[in-house]
Amino acid sequence: MKIRHFLVASLLIGMGLTCMTYSANSFERETIMTFGKTFFQIGMMVICPVVLLICLYLMFYYKNK
Amino acid sequence: MRISRIGLKLAAAFMILFIILLMTLGMAIDQLFSHFYYAQMKEDSQELASHFVSMAKNKEATSTTMIQNFAEFSSVKIVWVTENGQVISRSDKSKGQHPFINQKDLNHMFSGQSIDFIYKDTSGHRYYVLGKPVVKNQKSQSALYIVSSMNKIDDSIRTVRKLLLLSALGAFLVALGMTFIMSKVLSHPLLKMQKVTDRMAKGDWNARLNIRQKDEMGMLGQSINNLAQSLQRYRDTRQEFFANISHELRTPITYLEGYSQVLTDNLVENESEKKKYLTIIHQEAIRLQKLVDDLFELSKMEEGKTELTIERLDMKDIILNTLSKVKLKAEQKKINLKTEIHQDIPFILGDSYRMEQILLNLLENAIKYTDQGEIIVQLVSENSSLVLSVSDTGQGIPEEELPYIFDRFYRIEKSRSRDYGGTGLGLSIVKKLVDLQGGSIHVESKLDVGTTFTLTFPQHEELESLESSS
Ligand SMILES: Nc1ncnc2c1ncn2[C@@H]1O[C@H](COP(=O)(O)OP(=O)(O)OP(=O)(O)O)[C@@H](O)[C@H]1O
Ligand SMILES: [Mg+2]
Numbered sequence: 144m145k146i147r148h149f150l151v152a153s154l155l156i157g158m159g160l161t162c163m164t165y166s167a168n169s170f171e172r173e174t175i176m177t178f179g180k181t182f183f184q185i186g187m188m189v190i191c192p193v194v195l196l197i198c199l200y201l202m203f204y205y206k207n208k
Numbered sequence: 209m210r211i212s213r214i215g216l217k218l219a220a221a222f223m224i225l226f227i228i229l230l231m232t233l234g235m236a237i238d239q240l241f242s243h244f245y246y247a248q249m250k251e252d253s254q255e256l257a258s259h260f261v262s263m264a265k266n267k268e269a270t271s272t273t274m275i276q277n278f279a280e281f282s283s284v285k286i287v288w289v290t291e292n293g294q295v296i297s298r299s300d301k302s303k304g305q306h307p308f309i310n311q312k313d314l315n316h317m318f319s320g321q322s323i324d325f326i327y328k329d330t331s332g333h334r335y336y337v338l339g340k341p342v343v344k345n346q347k348s349q350s351a352l353y354i355v356s357s358m359n360k361i362d363d364s365i366r367t368v369r370k371l372l373l374l375s376a377l378g379a380f381l382v383a384l385g386m387t388f389i390m391s392k393v394l395s396h397p398l399l400k401m402q403k404v405t406d407r408m409a410k411g412d413w414n415a416r417l418n419i420r421q422k423d424e425m426g427m428l429g430q431s432i433n434n435l436a437q438s439l440q441r442y443r444d445t446r447q448e449f450f451a452n453i454s455h456e457l458r459t460p461i462t463y464l465e466g467y468s469q470v471l472t473d474n475l476v477e478n479e480s481e482k483k484k485y486l487t488i489i490h491q492e493a494i495r496l497q498k499l500v501d502d503l504f505e506l507s508k509m510e511e512g513k514t515e516l517t518i519e520r521l522d523m524k525d526i527i528l529n530t531l532s533k534v535k536l537k538a539e540q541k542k543i544n545l546k547t548e549i550h551q552d553i554p555f556i557l558g559d560s561y562r563m564e565q566i567l568l569n570l571l572e573n574a575i576k577y578t579d580q581g582e583i584i585v586q587l588v589s590e591n592s593s594l595v596l597s598v599s600d601t602g603q604g605i606p607e608e609e610l611p612y613i614f615d616r617f618y619r620i621e622k623s624r625s626r627d628y629g630g631t632g633l634g635l636s637i638v639k640k641l642v643d644l645q646g647g648s649i650h651v652e653s654k655l656d657v658g659t660t661f662t663l664t665f666p667q668h669e670e671l672e673s674l675e676s677s678s
Contacts, residue, residue: 162378
């Protein structure tokens, strides 16, 4: 796993999140603030399960050790 | 960037799965939205229609204008018709026809039911048409058509659809990014294994995999490491083996060469010296013969090509047989041969010829490395296994050399073996033969006190059950 791969992946994820935020925000007044807020919320929805999974994995890992 | 095929396959599988999910979900949401809007509009129109109908029922004269105003206000079109389809009044000023009015619907309405349908005009606009009878004194007198344009709803649905597509694209991109990372992580150890095995195939047996996972991948990596290790050991021992062989062969050959040279050049002074040289040549030839025989035996065993004829063995017979063979040698060295054979010795499974070979080797060693004293062969049964030991009162083996005496060509002090003429293969053959027959060998020794070799053979299960039943 190289830095380059992480960059490509995060670029893709970022683009995806922006798309979703844009569509979620289309009925709102468009300001940077609301956009940022929605972006943050959607990002959290993505990050939370990932963090949860990593935590679970680490827990099992140390239990086995 | 190196594209790993397994990663690609994994990613493709994930993405296909994801697209299928996304499409079904999108369809569901799209349907949900259109049905929701449609239901909303139906409800609104229904409400509006009942207002209009109650208005139409009340005052015939004034209601016409009122209805028209009201219709304009709620941005719908109203068409008020009689039973045969004649328009009494209409809200829009245009004099166009009303192609959605037909007799069948009218009949329906005048029998007291309301109707609704979606009508599409020539320019492609969609309208929701609701028809309701105006009932007075339990009789349908006329009917109202309420026509509301669906333009707005269609526009909304179109926008929602676009936004749905956009968020689907977003979700797709997010999934793509995550799958990218995941496939990299999953295929990384495989690629590493491939690289390392490649290096191994090219002869670099020191290459090792460093995989700490505990799953199948980790196990595979561990297996690869083990394989490399055993191959490395194999290569090393083979090299050592060849070096040893050539060395072992060279020594007797130099003797043969030297002494035969002396004899051919007639450098001997008298007959007895000549005889001495000839004896040496003869001995070396015998040694060479034995060496070749042993090597052949050993290599056959290492390749697993020795065939054993397994049968029920009576160890007593074998011991007595072997002892009679070495009796002469022992007598020459004035060594006492003693046996201690207990009663009730269990039968074991094994190859009698090989068993004799084992015993012969051990006894020969004992006689060879004992100058005075006695040799005791003991046969006892212990925990239902057979224990055979050969002890002598000879020179013994230094403790630090004990672990190596079963190695090929291993001899204690090269000078010692020179005197006795050993090759160092005897014990390694013994060890192999014992292993082949499911036994174990163990040695105890003290320098200048004596040596004891102990063999243990477990009683075979079948024989055990046979014996206990009889
Ligand atoms: N009973 C014993 N007492 C003392 N030393 C022993 C005894 N048996 C074996 N050894 C030592 O162990 C070494 C290895 O024995 P092994 O039988 O393998 O070889 P060898 O007797 O020298 O040759 P070969 O048996 O092939 O003729 C010998 O060189 C010897 O020094
Ligand atoms: Mg020997």
